[in-house]
Amino acid sequence: MEISLNRLPLLKLGNIKNLLVDKKTKCKLLSLGFIPETAIKPVFSNFSGNLRAYEVRKAIIALRDTDANKIRVDVSI
Amino acid sequence: MSANENSNAEKKCKKLSSQVVISIAGNPNVGKSTIFNSLTGLNQHTGNWTGKTVESFEGRYTYKNTCFKVIDLPGTYSLISDSEEEEIARDFLFFNKDTFCLVVMDATCLERNLNLALKIKEINPNILVCVNILDEAERKSIKINLNKLSELLKAPVIGTTYKNKKSIEKLKEEIYKTTILNKNEKKFSLTESIYPQVIENAISRLVPLIDKITSGKLCSRQLALSLIDLDESMIVSIKNLLGVNILENEDINQTLNDIKKNLRKSNINSSDLKDIIEKSIVKKSEKIYKSCVTLKKENYNEKDRKIDKILTSKLTGIPIMVLLLFLIFWITLIGANYPSSVLADVLFFVQDKLTLACNTLHLPPWLHGSLVLGLYRTLAWVVSVMLPPMAIFFPLFTLLEDLGYLPRVAFNLDHFLRKAGTNGKQALTMCMGFGCNACAVTGCRIINSKREKLIAILTNNFIPCNGRFPTLISIITMFFISSVPIGCTSLISTALLTVTIIFGIFMSLISSKLLSATLLKGIPTSFSLELPPYRRPQVGRLIVRSIFDRTLFVLLRAVVVAAPAGLLIWCLSNTIVGGNSLLKYSTSFLDPFAKLFGLDGIILMAFILGFPANEIVMPIVVMSYLCTGSLTELSSIQELQALLLNNGWTTTTALCTMLFSLMHFPCGTTILTIKNETKSNKWTLISFILPTVLGLICCFIVSSISKILV
Ligand SMILES: Nc1nc2c(ncn2[C@@H]2O[C@H](COP(=O)(O)OP(=O)(O)OP(=O)(O)O)[C@@H](O)[C@H]2O)c(=O)[nH]1
Numbered sequence: 004m005e006i007s008l009n010r011l012p013l014l015k016l017g018n019i020k021n022l023l024v025d026k027k028t029k030c031k032l033l034s035l036g037f038i039p040e041t042a043i044k045p046v047f048s049n050f051s052g053n054l055r056a057y058e059v060r061k062a063i064i065a066l067r068d069t070d071a072n073k074i075r076v077d078v079s080i
Numbered sequence: 081m082s083a084n085e086n087s088n089a090e091k092k093c094k095k096l097s098s099q100v101v102i103s104i105a106g107n108p109n110v111g112k113s114t115i116f117n118s119l120t121g122l123n124q125h126t127g128n129w130t131g132k133t134v135e136s137f138e139g140r141y142t143y144k145n146t147c148f149k150v151i152d153l154p155g156t157y158s159l160i161s162d163s164e165e166e167e168i169a170r171d172f173l174f175f176n177k178d179t180f181c182l183v184v185m186d187a188t189c190l191e192r193n194l195n196l197a198l199k200i201k202e203i204n205p206n207i208l209v210c211v212n213i214l215d216e217a218e219r220k221s222i223k224i225n226l227n228k229l230s231e232l233l234k235a236p237v238i239g240t241t242y243k244n245k246k247s248i249e250k251l252k253e254e255i256y257k258t259t260i261l262n263k264n265e266k267k268f269s270l271t272e273s274i275y276p277q278v279i280e281n282a283i284s285r286l287v288p289l290i291d292k293i294t295s296g297k298l299c300s301r302q303l304a305l306s307l308i309d310l311d312e313s314m315i316v317s318i319k320n321l322l323g324v325n326i327l328e329n330e331d332i333n334q335t336l337n338d339i340k341k342n343l344r345k346s347n348i349n350s351s352d353l354k355d356i357i358e359k360s361i362v363k364k365s366e367k368i369y370k371s372c373v374t375l376k377k378e379n380y381n382e383k384d385r386k387i388d389k390i391l392t393s394k395l396t397g398i399p400i401m402v403l404l405l406f407l408i409f410w411i412t413l414i415g416a417n418y419p420s421s422v423l424a425d426v427l428f429f430v431q432d433k434l435t436l437a438c439n440t441l442h443l444p445p446w447l448h449g450s451l452v453l454g455l456y457r458t459l460a461w462v463v464s465v466m467l468p469p470m471a472i473f474f475p476l477f478t479l480l481e482d483l484g485y486l487p488r489v490a491f492n493l494d495h496f497l498r499k500a501g502t503n504g505k506q507a508l509t510m511c512m513g514f515g516c517n518a519c520a521v522t523g524c525r526i527i528n529s530k531r532e533k534l535i536a537i538l539t540n541n542f543i544p545c546n547g548r549f550p551t552l553i554s555i556i557t558m559f560f561i562s563s564v565p566i567g568c569t570s571l572i573s574t575a576l577l578t579v580t581i582i583f584g585i586f587m588s589l590i591s592s593k594l595l596s597a598t599l600l601k602g603i604p605t606s607f608s609l610e611l612p613p614y615r616r617p618q619v620g621r622l623i624v625r626s627i628f629d630r631t632l633f634v635l636l637r638a639v640v641v642a643a644p645a646g647l648l649i650w651c652l653s654n655t656i657v658g659g660n661s662l663l664k665y666s667t668s669f670l671d672p673f674a675k676l677f678g679l680d681g682i683i684l685m686a687f688i689l690g691f692p693a694n695e696i697v698m699p700i701v702v703m704s705y706l707c708t709g710s711l712t713e714l715s716s717i718q719e720l721q722a723l724l725l726n727n728g729w730t731t732t733t734a735l736c737t738m739l740f741s742l743m744h745f746p747c748g749t750t751i752l753t754i755k756n757e758t759k760s761n762k763w764t765l766i767s768f769i770l771p772t773v774l775g776l777i778c779c780f781i782v783s784s785i786s787k788i789l790v
């Protein structure tokens with residue numbers, strides 16, 4: 004099942020499928036490790052819940068929900 | 081001492097005929113600047129967060145009679161530029177493909193680091209790989225087979241740790257060996273195909289055409305790749321360098337069209353191209369990673385996550401932040417108290433001796449007055465008031481920085497910054513502002529969106545830099561805690577200071593909001609923030625570094641400004657024209673205006689004279705009162721308070737002076753930096769006007785209210 008990354012529950016593993024963003028953002032995300040077929044896990048969020056930290060390729064990267072909702076992940080793993 | 085070392089290296093280098101150039105590249109926060117410092121003995125700033133270095137720096141060292149010029153590049157995640165500092169690094173690597181590149185990797189995050197190493201190797205096969213931060217890897221039970229890594233990467237690999245001097249010597253030896261000894265053998269290029277066949281074919285068709293235009297000066301393989309992918313910033317960079325637009329070339333254009341057709345035939349459209357390129361590299365680094373690294377504990381980051389929970393959670397995140405701020409100020413305040421008074425005693429004792437000497441030598445009174453009572457006394461003031469708090473504050477702050485706490489602050493504050501229409505990285509630049517606003521303005525380069533970067537630059541000045549702390553602290557101690565029972569004075573004054581600073585942060589947010597609603601309208605762009613692993617700082621090294629490097633540097637700047645300012649004040653107050661001194665004339669000219677805002681002419685003039693360096697504002701105020709009055713000696717805070725009270729200071733004056741210190745025009749250095757960074761007179765002017773106007777408004781409100789109440 005495919006959902007947007009911002010809906011992935013905390014500490015649940017997902018598999019990145021697709022980045023539905025403009026070219027420039029895509030470059031940035033790809034180089035940060037958000038590459039299709041990579042496992043990703045939300046690890047904690049800030050107090051407003053609008054910003055969450057994701058563990059991807061052993062690094063912790065924080066994204067806002069407005070950006071994370073453009074990343075599609077598969078949760079059936 | 082270290083600066084000396086480097087100038088020695090410079091001298092030695094001049095004698096040697098040849099020079100080897102090495103650039104240091106790698107992901108952000110992997111310890112590039114730390115290695116640069118160990119190699120050159122320089123003191124480049126380091127810190128545990130992404131984007132500490134935003135400009136490239138140069139240094140030199142000699143080893144076995146060879147001169148090495150080292151260039152510390154800003155960290156990059158990829159070679160596709162995204163922000164200014166990444167572009168600097170990419171352009172350097174790209175346009176200097178014959179220089180030797182030291183690729184630094186973080187042993188605890190090797191897989192992602194390998195990506196960049198592979199990409200750099202594509203541009204420049206002459207790399208030496210340095211696997212750094214091995215101590216942390218060991219702590220986390222990550223085992224890395226360096227020999228295997230070297231074999232797979234086809235490049236020399238060396239492991240380093242900053243605590244281990246031997247590993248740095250080994251690094252020097254390895255650099256020497258690879259650059260000088262087997263200069264010829266090591267020139268191999270990585271021609272193995274990484275990408276899918278269609279892309280590889282396309283590359284090999286473009287390469288000869290590109291070589292013709294650039295005469296082999298640039299890395300044609302990488303350039304071909306960016307042409308296929310239409311990387312605009314790269315094409316612009318090349319145009320700037322060669323003066324030709326590569327896309328205007330007939331042959332290239334035709335070939336590119338042809339290539340596009342082929343790609344479409346193989347079901348690759350241009351939007352997928354980036355993914356495919358990136359994925360191929362990732363696959364390769366994954367393969368290398370798996371065969372070189374063994375993890376004893378799969379979840380070695382568990383502890384960091386636990387700390388993160390506490391530092392960022394709903395309940396504790398913000399309170400801990402405020403508490404830490406409070407704690408730092410408190411230690412600074414109580415720690416600085418005693419040394420400050422000792423320093424003052426010593427320096428004023430010297431003043432007495434100087435006066436005595438002047439008297440015995442029968443020097444004319446004006447000479448004694450201008451040099452000792454003007455110049456020396458102001459200097460003594462600035463040093464005794466500034467040095468101790470700085471020497472305590474800077475190391476404490478660097479400690480937090482090295483631990484890796486600052487990105488967590490950005491994480492916590494992003495919510496507010498988002499409301500203000502900007503992004504969480506602004507919190508990082510705000511933190512830097514506590515040290516020095518000018519440095520913070522340069523640091524704003526880490527923000528990729530132009531609009532948000534401008535906002536960060538224009539609002540940074542609301543964060544009081546180290547030069548303004550002494551003003552705030554001394555006013556708080558004199559006027560706001562006198563009625564507090566002895567014993568908790570330092571706690572109360574710290575609390576007041578913290579409140580003042582938080583008010584500054586608040587004003588910074590408000591003005592960000594104001595700007596993004598008016599002059600700098602726009603929607604927030606995408607935002608990502610790396611939260612690095614917590615690292616154990618090396619306390620000894622940290623203290624030495626922050627005292628010698630930052631404290632003395634800032635102090636020197638203040639001293640250079642304070643000396644002539646003190647001289648000027650003395651001369652003005654002792655040049656009598658028509659019954660009144662020039663000082664009196666100028667301050668009474670400013671007086672009516674200043675009174676409107678709860679200040680007085682002298683305070684306003686001190687702020688104006690303090691334009692080159694904020695540190696001297698309070699000393700000038702005191703000097704001016706001293707020069708006009710009969711008092712000449714000040715040894716305790718009570719006497720100082722009496723002096724101010726005698727000159728008409730009230731609680732309102734104190735409050736307004738604090739507010740104006742928090743919110744007024746940036747200092748000269750900061751203004752210059754803003755001009756440099758924005759390249760616009762308009763924005764420089766706005767950065768001057770915005771805080772000044774807001775400050776005056778606040779002062780006006782406070783003084784009006786107090787006039788009504790009293
Ligand atoms: N434990 C440990 N920490 C290190 C080592 N080398 C560097 N550090 C720390 O890692 C952090 C980052 O170091 P920097 O030298 O600023 O990193 P950088 O690569 O220049 O970072 P950017 O300029 O942001 O690209 C600092 O806090 C250093 O103290 C090491 O060998 N071991």
Ligand SMILES: [Mg+2]
Binds near residue numbers: 112113114125126154
């Ligand atoms: Mg650096």
